[in-house]
Amino acid sequence: MQDRTNRPAQPTLSGVDQRRxxxxxxxxxxxxxxxxxxxTLEAEWRRLSCGPHVSLHQGYDWCRAWCESQGTQxxxxxxxxDGRTLMLLPLEIVSEAGLQVARFPGGRFNNINTGLxxxxxARPDAEELQNFxxxxxxxxxxxxxxxxxDNVPLSWRGGRHPLAGLASIENQNHSFQLxxxxxxxxxxxxxxxxxxxxxxxxxxxxxxxxxxxxxxxxTGQAQHELLDLFFRQKGERLVLLGLPDVFQPxxxxxxxxxxxxxxxxxxxxxxSLHAIRLKGRHAGHVAxxxxxxxxxxxxxxxxxxxxxxxxxxASPGEMLFWLMIESCCRSDVAVFDFGIGDQPYKRxxxxxxxxxxxxxxxxxxxxxxxxxxxxxxxxxxxxxxxxPALYSAVQRWRTGAHSPPES
Numbered sequence: 001m002q003d004r005t006n007r008p009a010q011p012t013l014s015g016v017d018q019r020r021x022x023x024x025x026x027x028x029x030x031x032x033x034x035x036x037x038x039x040t041l042e043a044e045w046r047r048l049s050c051g052p053h054v055s056l057h058q059g060y061d062w063c064r065a066w067c068e069s070q071g072t073q074x075x076x077x078x079x080x081x082d083g084r085t086l087m088l089l090p091l092e093i094v095s096e097a098g099l100q101v102a103r104f105p106g107g108r109f110n111n112i113n114t115g116l117x118x119x120x121x122a123r124p125d126a127e128e129l130q131n132f133x134x135x136x137x138x139x140x141x142x143x144x145x146x147x148x149x150d151n152v153p154l155s156w157r158g159g160r161h162p163l164a165g166l167a168s169i170e171n172q173n174h175s176f177q178l179x180x181x182x183x184x185x186x187x188x189x190x191x192x193x194x195x196x197x198x199x200x201x202x203x204x205x206x207x208x209x210x211x212x213x214x215x216x217x218x219t220g221q222a223q224h225e226l227l228d229l230f231f232r233q234k235g236e237r238l239v240l241l242g243l244p245d246v247f248q249p250x251x252x253x254x255x256x257x258x259x260x261x262x263x264x265x266x267x268x269x270x271x272s273l274h275a276i277r278l279k280g281r282h283a284g285h286v287a288x289x290x291x292x293x294x295x296x297x298x299x300x301x302x303x304x305x306x307x308x309x310x311x312x313x314a315s316p317g318e319m320l321f322w323l324m325i326e327s328c329c330r331s332d333v334a335v336f337d338f339g340i341g342d343q344p345y346k347r348x349x350x351x352x353x354x355x356x357x358x359x360x361x362x363x364x365x366x367x368x369x370x371x372x373x374x375x376x377x378x379x380x381x382x383x384x385x386x387x388p389a390l391y392s393a394v395q396r397w398r399t400g401a402h403s404p405p406e407s
Contacts, residue, residue: 030079056295146367211280287316
């Protein structure tokens with residue numbers, strides 16, 4: 001594990017006049033600029049992050065941790081009126097397939113992207129959106145070939161996204177959520193509560209038969225140790241499935257460790273680690289791990305893993321989700337989000353499916369040429385995922401492609 005003892009302290013929110021009224025304005029009234037030193041925007045950034053319509057993935061701490069771990073520069077497109085920031089779009093610029101791509105920090109580890117918009121900012125009309133797109137091209141000219149805002153829900157938490165009119169194509173992946181009610185019992189009532197309770201009792205009996213278990217929420221240094229165990233568990237599981245390990249790169253692991261070091265503000269938690277740990281004769285064995293992030297009343301499961309070497313018949317991974325959701329119901333959480341990716345266990349829990357879109361804005365001639373190809377690739381991926389036969393064939397091919405050669 002890397003040394004994290006000498007990291008600089010995270011800045012705190014200060015100097016923000018929360019009482020100052022915000023003038024209602026449209027996009028045409030914004031002074032739109034590119035900021036290369038977003039640390040100067042921290043106070044306004046944190047203010048904009050407070051709304052329930054803003055994704056935790058565009059929060060200051062998330063974006064800073066990602067760019068510091070990846071060695072990329074954190075940028076921001078801002079829109080201001082009278083010195084007040086009403087829009088902020090965090091960016092990093094990365095090299096992909098010969099292109100310089102500007103995108104939200106976090107890449108594939110982001111589950112839902114919204115950008116940051118003040119409620120006082122009116123939804124733009126077609127002309128304002130067209131002018132805004134021109135401004136983006138001018139600001140990023142010479143820096144990027146293509147601007148990509150991916151995994152953007154056009155509607156989220158009861159509101160329409162301000163940039164919905166710029167959507168290029170539906171993303172091939174949807175995300176899945178379980179709305180939480182006033183109690184765990186009321187939450188389960190949305191699902192097949194009777195069969196779920198029966199199954200959970202059966203799982204409990206199987207666990208008790210081998211000595212029992214405990215639901216662990218790690219604290220302190222134990223968080224980093226549990227995170228490293230997750231990386232090992234997940235890596236071993238993906239090898240068995242013949243799939244690439246997206247958590248293997250050291251920079252990715254460093255990013256998640258950095259999230260654990262972010263000071264907790266109010267109820268917001270960039271990353272917390274939950275686990276099922278066995279007792280009795282298998283005491284200390286960790287059978288399942290999950291990483292949750294919370295912003296306001298929205299909790300997202302960022303990742304999970306299982307170790308089926310012991311108690312596989314008790315389905316510890318499914319038990320852990322039960323325990324985490326039950327805990328969230330006692331903690332004023334309104335939405336438990338399983339994130340992007342269509343899996344049977346997500347559909348078994350979730351009553352809400354969110355369609356996301358990608359916004360692709362060419363900046364250079366390379367971007368103009370690449371945009372149709374990227375849209376076609378997304379359509380192809382979506383078609384494969386909608387076809388069980390095609391998807392199964394691709395999975396078999398991926399398994400074979402990543403399997404070690406025979407000796």
